[in-house]
Amino acid sequence: MKILGTTLRVCVDDLEGSIAVYERLTGSEALRFRRGEVSVAAVGCFLLMSGPEEELAVLRRVAATIAVADVTEAHRSLTEVGAEILAGPMRTPAGRNLLARHPDGSVFEYVDRGA
Numbered sequence: 880m881k882i883l884g885t886t887l888r889v890c891v892d893d894l895e896g897s898i899a900v901y902e903r904l905t906g907s908e909a910l911r912f913r914r915g916e917v918s919v920a921a922v923g924c925f926l927l928m929s930g931p932e933e934e935l936a937v938l939r940r941v942a943a944t945i946a947v948a949d950v951t952e953a954h955r956s957l958t959e960v961g962a963e964i965l966a967g968p969m970r971t972p973a974g975r976n977l978l979a980r981h982p983d984g985s986v987f988e989y990v991d992r993g994a
Contacts, residue, residue, distance in 0.1 A: 880947055880949075880953045883946040883948060884924065885924065885944070885945050886924055886943060886944040886946070887943055888926045888928065888938065888939075889928070890928050890929070890938065891927050891928070894928075894929035897927050898920050898922060898927060902922055905922055905924070908922075909921065909922045909927075910922075914928075917934050917938065918930055941987060941988050943988075944987070944989075944990055945987050945988065948991060949991055950976065950977055953977065954967075954968055957979045961982045964977060965986065966978040974990055975990070975991050
């Protein structure tokens with residue numbers, strides 16, 4: 880499995896204030912979108928999230944988002960090392976993703992830009 884990069888997930892109370900800080904730190908402009916009731920801003924390698932606590936509690940369980948070349952290959956590699964596939968692979972507007980719990984208990988989202 881080829882890992883292309885990692886996005887760190889950060890839950891924040893003040894999304895607008897946090898965006899300004901992370902834009903300055905990374906030199907990148909925020910890309911904003913919504914995930915249900917949660918407002919999200921991707922800034923460099925950070926994914927800032929703000930919204931109702933009950934939705935953030937679920938998102939906090941995922942340690943990071945890992946970009947891979949191919950989610951199907953990631954699924955195979957993860958299964959081979961004993962990871963539990965919690966959801967997916969599934970199509971999203973940006974590609975495909977899956978959620979996996981590694982044997983150590985860590986949960987990660989794996990994403991690709993595949994069709």
